[in-house]
Amino acid sequence: MTIRVLIADDQPLMRAAFDMTIRAEADLELVAEATDGQEAVEQARLMHPDVVLMDVRMPTLDGVEATRVLMAEDPSIKILILTTFDIDEYAIEALRAGASGFLLKDVRPDELAQAIRVVARGDALLAPSVTRRLLDTLSESMPPMRPKRARVLETLTDSELRVLTLVGKGLSNDEIAHELYVADTTVRTHIRHILDKLELRSRIQAVVLAYDTGLVQPNMQ
Numbered sequence: 001m002t003i004r005v006l007i008a009d010d011q012p013l014m015r016a017a018f019d020m021t022i023r024a025e026a027d028l029e030l031v032a033e034a035t036d037g038q039e040a041v042e043q044a045r046l047m048h049p050d051v052v053l054m055d056v057r058m059p060t061l062d063g064v065e066a067t068r069v070l071m072a073e074d075p076s077i078k079i080l081i082l083t084t085f086d087i088d089e090y091a092i093e094a095l096r097a098g099a100s101g102f103l104l105k106d107v108r109p110d111e112l113a114q115a116i117r118v119v120a121r122g123d124a125l126l127a128p129s130v131t132r133r134l135l136d137t138l139s140e141s142m143p144p145m146r147p148k149r150a151r152v153l154e155t156l157t158d159s160e161l162r163v164l165t166l167v168g169k170g171l172s173n174d175e176i177a178h179e180l181y182v183a184d185t186t187v188r189t190h191i192r193h194i195l196d197k198l199e200l201r202s203r204i205q206a207v208v209l210a211y212d213t214g215l216v217q218p219n220m221q
Contacts, residue, residue: 003120006032006049008040008066009082010058014105018053021109028116037061041069044077050120051078054099056090064093071098075201078119095204123203153213155197161215163190167203168210 022030031047034040038061056063081102100119210216
C-alpha cells in the first residue's frame with residue numbers, strides 16, 4: 001500500500017531534500033507541499049495524506065497549532081514533527097497536541113523513509129538520540145501535579161498503572177515485559193487498554209501524561 005505524504009516546511013531546500021527522499025521510495029507518494037502551517041492544514045483537507053512531515057517553526061501558523069487543528073479534524077492522520085533543535089519546546093507541545101513523534105532535520109534519507117513507515121502503521125516515534133533528554137526535559141518543565149489530571153488515572157488497574165509508569169520512564173515493551181515478568185503480548189494489551197481508557201492517540205502522549213500527572217517524576221528510578 002502506498003503511503004501518501006504531505007511536506008510542510010518554509011525552507012525550500014528542506015522541502016527539496018525531503019521531496020527527493022520520498023520520490024526515491026516505491027511505497028511513498030508525495031501528494032502536496034506547504035510553506036506554512038495554514039497551507040499545511042488546507043492541503044491536508046484537500047489531499048487527505050496518511051502522514052504529514054511538519055516543520056515545527058513556520059510563519060502564519062506554526063507546526064504546533066497546525067497539528068492541533070489537523071488532529072481535531074481527523075484523529076487518524078499521522079504527523080511527524082521535524083525540528084532543527086535537539087530538544088525543542090515546540091516539538092514537545094506538538095507531541096501533546098497529538099503528533100506521532102519527531103525527528104531532527106539532519107536525519108538520513110533512509111531513516112526518514114523508515115520513520116514515515118513507522119508512524120503510518122500507527123506506531124509512535126522519537127529520534128533515538130534524544131529520547132532520554134526529551135524525558136528529562138519533560139520532567140523539568142512539568143508544573144506541580146494537577147489533581148484533576150491525576151484523577152484520570154483512577155480508571156486504570158494496578159497492572160496498567162505499573163505499565164504506564166514504565167512507559168513514562170522510556171522503557172520499551174521488551175524491557176517492560178522483563179521488568180514485570182510478563183509476556184510481551186501482555187504488555188501490548190495493557191498499553192492498548194491504557195490508550196483507550198485515557199483517550200490517548202499514541203504511546204508518546206502516554207509518556208507526556210505520565211509526567212503531567214506526576215506518575216513519573218524527575219530522577220525517578
